[in-house]
Amino acid sequence: MTEQRRVIRASLNEVELLFCKSKCYLHPTKSKADNIAGFLTLGRGPNDSNNDVRVSFVTESQLNKNETKVYEEADLAELTKDLENLELGSGSSSRQSTRIYIVKKLGSTSLTGSSFSVPISYIYSIHLRTPLVGWWYGSITLHMKDGSKSPTVFFHDDESLSSIKKQQIRNKQFDPFGEDGELVWGGSEFIQSLSKVADVQKSTYEPNVLLINPDPNDLRNFAPVKQSQSNNNDSGKVFVFPDLNKMIANTKWKLLETVATFTTKAKNQVLDAVEERAPPQVKQLINKPEVQKIGNDFDSARVYLAKWASQVKDEAEQAQKKYMLDDEIYAKINRELGISTERSEILTGQEISETSRRNPITKVEWESFFDHSGRLILTTDEVKYRIFHGGLEPEIRHIAWLFLLGVFPWDSSREERTVLKESYKTAYDELKAKWSTDEEKRQSDHWKDQRQRIAKDLHRTDRSLPIFASQREEPRAVSEEQAADVEEDEEMVLDNANLRKMQEILFTYNEYNPNLGYVQGMTDLLSPLYANIKEETLVFWAFAKFMERMERNFVRDQSGMKKQMSDLNKLLQFMLPKLFIHLEHCESTDLFFFFRSLLVWFKREFDWDDVQRLWEIFWTDYYTSQFHLFFALSVLSDNERIIRENLDRFDEVLKYMNDLSMSMELNPLMIRAELLFLRFKRMLDIIDRTNSDRNTATAHPDTHISVSPELRTLLSKKLVIQKELPPTSPSDYN
Amino acid sequence: MSGRKKTLLKVIILGDSGVGKTSLMQQFVNNKFSHQYKATIGADFLTKEISIDNNKQVTLQIWDTAGQERFQSLGVAFYRGADCCVLCFDVTNEKSLNNLSSWKDEFLVQSNVSNPQDFPFIIIGNKIDVDDSKKIPSLQKKLSNITSNQLGGLNYPVFETSAKDAINVEQAFEVVAKMALQQEELNDINGGVDDDYNDAINIHLESDNYGCAC
Structure with missing residues (x-):
């Protein structure tokens, strides 16, 4: 064999292919048409050490016919061996087919067109993304030691001949997984080959990141758990505030798997440290x-x-603890949830890696979602997934929100939307005429009362924003015409044209939904829609759609709000039982401190930009239409330790929670909320499975674990609609 | 509870939307006024320590609530244990004046105070800084009409204030504090809410002597 090898040895500007995978693609844009097909290879030159072996991506278009043939055969080479092994058993004769594939060497670390080639010694790490069938292709990205990175290479295993055939073989063997139990895909084959010539180490925190020939420092940085625990005792004296954001960024995988408890731990460390190692200055202060x-x-x-x-x-x-589970059941769930993190059933790596926050959708990206006729190319689920995790750039909100709120159907074409818009306009004008052309109506007590209520609140809604700021300097000229209409109340004269327009929209909404009437909080819901959509007709319909899901917050008997606070109470018992017990001790289980947050969807708790982001995320109903409750739960979870250790009374809790307003960070809370939801869902799964196991065992029919049906409804994406009933007396509008 | 105790007095401000409840509280506690207070949703409170009657220190815990009626049904928790209730109206808005008695009734129903007959209320007419031409005509007459007919003929203290210009706000809350303190002492002596095991004490006490002397 050695003889043979020498004969066909590669010359200086050639390499021998150690690995070759066909149908690897670059995706330079969102459009499939722009994808670039090529081969991903490992190639060794004649005098190369392992460190000099090159990882190369070579585009199909730059290869001539003969070259293509060599690459294609190399793609199948591994397979041929497998096949022989399969057919001949693990016999010794496989060496006879060991062919060597020689191809032209690509320029050193060069980028020829879209091709690239780098020696292993340049590579610091490789970021892997495993495929999710039907969703995305698996991919790898090379990170170089100088901080640069390669384009991401996607493995289209459904097109690659070798991958297709290998899958067929595995199917024959009834073993879709590799020897180590992990899914086999193009990327994993590549890594397997790479590990023959390089030391490939998984980082403890981020199994998606593979370190290539790491030095001991790298290992330490990426494996802090193992390393730091051993020298905890000496390093413990110096307390370092954990930089939560950095921790989350660096250690997402492992950390987020148990985030609901882990970040609490981080906070606990701070608190403990202050208690135990408070510097003298702090102690002095305490004694003042x-x-x-x-x-x-x-x-x-x-x-x-x-x-x-x-x-x-x-x-x-x-307020009994009706919805809390027995300790024993919690123990079981927690065992399944938290501790067995390796291949944990509770949250898959895929699920966790998906919770990371992305960049907001830009105008270009948004437009790439639609074809030339303005029809969505992606599924609504894909778009909502994207919006849920990243939100929208402000410049596309005016259109994207109309889809999210259901003003425009997701599957409509541009033309259909134009027609729809016309009919919206007609309908709006008709509704508006009901009050604007009816002098008698506008003189009625009810109407005057409504006008005054609306004006009073618009007068104090988001006035610090330029769009709603007072325009009074130029003054009276504008408002004089209105003033003629208004004798008795100065406040009714709104000194901003946009506020006046919003008032008209709210008058018209009263015609559209006469039972409800204006209720405080509605101006808070309208103003972001107005500021983004601007066009009166469309703002109105966006508001009307938004109000469909929000109407239950405003009904006369407050049953909709009570229901949500009760659902949240149950969720809290189920998810954070210790906190619930403490809140019970504080007489706070009515969760009244969330009243404002729930009524106007955290509008008063976050600044203008964050509120818009939060709402567009809620509007997706990506996981559930009740995600705002999980977000509220996330706020509680984030403050659990502080509440439990420092607050004892109803008023203390209320004050603390009210004062969180404008001091909370949206993204960490959103990640936590998402993980709490996933955890909640999986807890129900575990309980259901346990129940069915017990049923089949029939040994203990009494041990059925019951979960409140209200909790189950929190998994539903269906909107909860509650309409106001017709008023029985004029005072019902109060 | 023995010795030199600090007294916390709970005060509830009620009244129609937009009469200036938040502004009054902010002016009294933080000495500031803004045109841009948002409509209050839910409830919040501020505390201020003041000294009354020969330097007795008390802490006022002042609760500000939403003005729209339908939100009051959720307010039960705040009303409980109140020592004084401030009924507010806007001197330029007659309807808010006419609603005072409903606010009083609402409070008594929800707070479940032990002495509804002589529980301390105080009335504040806010926004006196506004131009006279905008004010309710013959306000004094209407006001006394309301107190004698609708508010049970009791002489609740009345203050006309401007939260914007800080007129009479301090004075009004000083009276609030005094009245609240009396109520608090009454509750203390009645002891009803203090300790379940001390019910026996009540047998020896008649509360007649401790009625509100306002």
Whole structure:
């Protein structure tokens, strides 16, 4: 054999292919038409050490017919061996087919067109993304030691001859997985070959990142768990505040798997450290008379409040822990959830890696979602997935929100939307005429009352934004005409044209939904729609659609709000039982402190930009139409330790929660909310499976674990609609 | 609870939407006024420590709530244990004046206070800085009409204030504090909410002597 090898040895500007995979693609744009097909190879030159072996991507278009043939045969080479092994058993004769494939060497670290080629010694790490059939192709990206990276190479295994045939063989063997139990795909084959010539190490935190020939420092940086635990004792004296964002970025995989508890841990570390290792300055501060006085005040206040707390004891007793599971069941779920992280059933790596926040969708990306007729190319699920994880750039909100809110169907063409828009306009004009042309109506007490309510609230809605700011300097000229209409109340004269337009929209909404009438909070819901969509007709219909899901927040008897707070209460019992028990102790299980957040979807808790992002995420209903409850749960989870350790009373809890307003970070809370949802879903799965196991075992028919049906409905993507009933007296509008 | 205790007094501000409840509270506690307070949703409170009656220190916990009626049904938790209730109206808005008695009734129903007959209320007419021509005509007459007919003929203290120009706000809340303190002491003596095991004490107490003297 060695004889043979020498004969066909590669010359200096040639390499021998150690690995070759066909139908690898670059995706330079979102459009399939722009994909670039090629071969991904490992090639060794005549005098090359392992470090000099090159990873190359060569485009199909730059190869001539003969070259293509060599590549295609090389693609199948591994397969031929497999086949022989399969047919001949693990016999010794496989060496006879060991052919050597020689191809032209690509320029050193050069990029010829879209092709590239780098020696292994240049590569620092490789980022893998495993495929999800029907969703995306698996891919790899090479990260160089100088910080640059290669284009991402996608493995189209459904087109690659070798991959197709290998899958067929595996199917014959009834073993779709490789020896190590992992899914076999183009990328995993590449890594397998690469590991023959290089040391390929999975990072402990990020199994998606493979380190190539790592030095000991790299290993330490990427495996902090193993390393730091051993020297915890000496390093423990110096407390370093964990940089949460950095931790999340670096260690997403492992960390997020248990994020609901892990980030709490990080916070705990801070608290513990302050308690145990508070620097002298802090201790001095604690001993100052002023500070002690506050402590005393709190004591007497506690005593005082304890008195009236006993008054509400009746209610407290009603708030039984009906929805909490037995400790034993929690223990079981937690075992399945958290600790067995290797190939944990609870959250797959895929699920976790998908929770990361992406960049917002740009105008270019948004437009690439649609074909020339303006019809969506992607599935709505794909678009919603994308919006859920990244949100939208402000410049496309005016159109994207109309889809999200259901004003335009996702599957409509541009032409259909133009027609639809016309009919929306007609319908709006008709509704508007109902009040604008009816002098008598506008003189009625009810109408005047509504006008005053609406004006009062518009007058104080988002006035700090330029679009709604007072335009009074130029003044009275504008408002005079209105003033003629308005004798009694100065406040009714709105000094901004946009506010006046919003008032008209709300008047018209009253015609559209006469039972409800204006309720406080509705201006908060309208203003972001107005500021983005701007066109009166479309703003109106966007608002009307938004109100379909929000109407239950505003009904007269408040049953919609009560229902949501009760659902959240159950969710809290189920997901964060310890916090629930503490809140029970604080007489706070009615969760009233979430009233504002739930009523206007956190509009008062986040700044203008974040509110828009949050709403477009909620509107996707990507996981559930009740995602706002999981987001609220996420806020609680994020503050669990602080609440449990520091707050004892109803008013303390309310004050603390109210004061979180404008101080919260949207993205970490969103990731946490998503993971809480996934965890919730999986907990229900585990319970259902346990129940069915027990049923079939029939040994313990009594041990059925029951889960409240209300909790199950939180998995539904269907909107919860609750309409207001017709009023029975004019005062019902109050 | 013995010794020199700090007293926390709970005060509830009620009244129609837009009469200036948040502004009054902000002016009293933080000495500031803004045209851009948003409509209050849900409830919040601020606390301020003041000294009354020979330097007795008390802490006022002032609760601000939403003005739209339908939101009040969720307010039960805030009303409980209140020591004084401030009923607000807007001197330029007659309807808000006429609604005072509904706010009072609403409060008594929901707070479940032990002495509805003599529970301390105070009335504040806000926005006196506004031009006279905009004010409710013959306000005094209408007001006394309302107090005698609708508010049970009780002489609740009345203050006309401007939260914007800080007129009479301090004075009004000083009276609030005094009234609240009396109510608090009454509750203390009644002891009803203090300790379940002390019910026996109530047998020896008549509350007549401790009625509100406002």
